[in-house]
Amino acid sequence: MLPFTQDVSAFYATIYGGIAVGILFDIYRSLRHNFKIVRTLSLFFDTLFWLIVTMLTFITINAVENFDLRYYHIVALFIGFFIYYGTISKFILTGLNKVIYFITNLIKKTVHYIVDILSNLYYVIIYSVHLLFDIIFYIPNMFLATRKFVKRKSVGILKKKKRV
Structure with a gap:
């Protein structure tokens, strides 16, 4: 038989276990409130919660x-x-709700900024490649077409001068 003081200390220690169960319950409630996946898979998460509570007990x-x-x-x-x-x-x-809100907003903003940076990088690369193609193909063709046009024009002017 245990002395009364040991029984009382065991009683208080078990009260702390009940407080830990309450903290786990609040964590579960805040996760369920903030995330849709916890609500949709509630059977799985309820089972997981009670397994964790049983292990803690x-x-x-x-x-x-x-x-x-x-x-x-x-x-x-x-x-x-x-x-x-x-x-x-x-x-x-x-x-807990404030911490979860802060963390989810931080993650959302970080992902948003990364997507914006990658989107801008995409446009920089695409426009650079487009400029290179313009430099390689379009601008030389413009000069060649202008040269041919000037050549034709000058030939036409020369023919007019010969007629005179």
Whole structure:
């Protein structure tokens, strides 16, 4: 039989486990609120959440009393969860939503800037290649056509002078 002080310390440690479950629940709620994929695949993410909570509960009980499960462990988990949920859950959830909003906006803006840079780079490359083709093909043809036109014009002027 364990002394009362060890039972009380195990009770408090299990309350901390309940608080950790509450924090995980708020993380899950904020992810579900901010991302559509979590909502659409809710069965998978619900299962994943409860598996993680179960592992956390077993780790807590193992750390506290080496899997010596007593009724007050369940009560302490619920008390810890309700203490967390009733006191600081709103603040943590708001903070998590702000952090997720900041990170997603940062990623969106970064991707947007990278796409803009690549788009501008694309146009620089395309216009450079277009200029090279103009220099290679169009401008020499312009000079050749002008030379032929000037030659024809000068031949026509010479014929007029001979008639006179």
